[in-house]
Amino acid sequence: MLKVLKFGGSSLADSSQFAKVKEIVESDSSREVVIVSAPGKRSSDDNKITDLLYLTHAHIRYGVDYNGVLSMIKKRYAEIKKGCGLSTDIESIIDETFAALDKKTPVDYLASRGEYFSARLMAEYLGYQFVDAVDWLCFEYNGKVNAEKSEEKLRELKSKYNRIVTPGFYGAMPSGDIRVFPRGGSDITGALAAAYLGADVYENWTDVSGILMVDPRIVKDPKTIARVTFDELRELSYMGASVLHEDTVFPVRIRDIPVNIRNTNEPDNPGTIIREHFEDELEEETERFITGIAGKRNFSIISIYKSRMGEEKLGLLRQVLEVFAQYEVPVEQIPSGVDSFSVVFPSGSIGSRKHELMQELSEFEGIDNCTLTEGVSLIAIVGRQMAYRIGISGKIFKTLGENKINIRTIEQCADEINIMVGVYDEDFERAIRVLYESFAK
């Protein structure tokens, strides 16, 4: 059994968080590979080390004294070192790094140091071998990861040292220069390491006990999703749920490695498991039918009417969609009737050109009417257990109807894992609340 673990910034924010990580790692001997982020915020008004490093870079670039920022960074690592009783001379490592900086220092190099310093301390604390990410995570010149080379190098290092700590977020270009992933990219490093090593599970340790069924800003204390498939996750994150980035799940998904989202501050909570399929469904999930609810506001609908549209509909639809493509407006849904169809799209994608677009469409030959409705929200009700089960959409519509919420659009794909409804923006939060209440029991 091999577990690859990634700890996020809040799990490494200070020495007491480091201590929790150590306890978690030591409680299971299969936790052999640990990927760390840079220390994050200790409280809401604190700074992330990565932000301070980007700030340092800006100071250097504009010739502003950065000693204040530097001492904040140094102090944080010094506290961790002292609190954990470590001997790595992190102060000198930081001083040497900063002494070598000048206007030509690449921003990616500086940004990557947060993870590097973290990993140096964590390796000593756990008694694991420190392995620098530049020694295994290889980028190509086009910015893509060279999977073959990276896998080979990581496997070699793993068999040499067995228990390793490696920094997240960055790797090496063919020139040897450092390149970072987008922000939050340690998740990607963790997933790549888990995939390359063929881990049994990729544990992603953060500060929430898994993925929530619904946005906690809309529903107070929502339930955690115990198990979710990659497909469901994609539907939920596409519709605005803040879950793992797609690049993160891709490497583990293709190798069928389960992802387990866990909470460093509540290690006994089993969190959320994400995987391709679940053969044995949990009883509570089977009874609940839905996995999660997510939604996005601010869509518009353009409806096109033409009497006896009939068989001409396909041609007209194609022409209309071409206009949307010209305006670079992404189309979300196309609900249709006999002599009409509607195009649902994000309002922000058209901006002030909406009148121009309407004008162009209304000039289409034979169109009787063309209307624009704004202020629509789309809500996705997602669940693998909904598929092929009778009465779920009925329950959704009944719940919304009983709460006097008008449904503007309805959509369900044939795989039946997602039912999407459009409601007015002013009903958005209430619709999510009543749907959650009716399904989440």
Ligand code: ASP
């Ligand atoms: N430290 C980096 C960031 O703050 C990467 C990460 O934590 O995943 O974005």
